[in-house]
Amino acid sequence: MSETPEISALRREYVAAGLHRRDMAADPLAQFHGWMQGALEAHPDDATSMTLATADAAGWPAARIVLLKHFDHDGFCWFTDFRSEKGQHLQQNPKAELMFYWRGLERQVRIRGQVEQLPHADGETYFHQRPHGSQLSAAASVQSHAVDHRETLEQRVQTLGQRYAGQQVPCPETWGGYRLIPHQIEFWQGRENRLHDRFRYTRVEGQWQLERLQP
Structure with missing residues (x-):
């Protein structure tokens, strides 16, 4: 396969300040809240856009952009048609990953976990908003x-x-919300020379453990 020079030659340098373990909150939800606030201040129109990755029962993946509508210690929520491709995937395989990319801040957040449907009343409330x-x-x-x-x-x-x-x-009975209950949350901060900072929280027996990952 021949390369396309216009693409392969593209480079971008990351110049943001570093991310240090001493600056990471003990609770990843507190860390996410701080980063979301920064994203809302910098780029409010796109801050809540997130990639939702699902897979069907055969393992075929699919990804699309959805909007985060609520988050707290119970999880991260969005709304959709349950008959959609993502709805069918989540019925077959109720595990997913979310990814936020805030380009201007040179930051990414990946959130992996189990997914459950929200009560229909929650879907009705948002639908009528x-x-x-x-x-x-x-x-x-x-x-x-x-x-x-x-x-x-x-x-x-x-x-x-x-x-x-x-x-x-x-509000149709086939329309409503999902909640992803996080098992892992990774925070990525771009750094110079591709020596990026990555920290991953993993829930182990109800407690969050934090580790630095190599870029």
């Missing part, structure tokens, strides 16, 4: 499934819009 048009689109679409034409979707949305004009759109 969304703009009316987004509610209609979510109710009209069977996410990730094939459709013959865009016009088919637009017609469904129009029909629902007429049915629920001036009314609250019911």
Whole structure:
């Protein structure tokens, strides 16, 4: 395979300050909160964007961008259609990984763990916080499934819009939230000469253990 010079020659130097063990919080959720606050201040539009990686029962992986909607010591939450590809994967294999990449801060966070569905009431609450048009689109679409034409979707949305004009759109039973319960959380800080700083927290018998990883 021949290389493409325009790609293979690309380089980027990392110039951020280092990450030291003495600066790492004992609780990774506290560490994440601090990094998220920094990301929100630096790039609020993209701070909550995260890659969600799943795999089906046969081991085939899939990754996509979703938005973090809540996090606490119970886990990290997002919302979607349960019939989507990610929903099908999580039904077959309820393990996943999240990754945040904050380019301007030269930081990444990887979060791995078990995934569970949130109660339907949580999905309803968030669903009705969304703009009316987004509610209609979510109710009209069977996410990730094939459709013959865009016009088919637009017609469904129009029909629902007429049915629920001036009314609250019911949250479908097939739409709601997931929570990833973290088992490992890794914090990555870019450094000069690719000698990056990486720290990984792992939960062992209910306690978080911290170790430095080689870049």
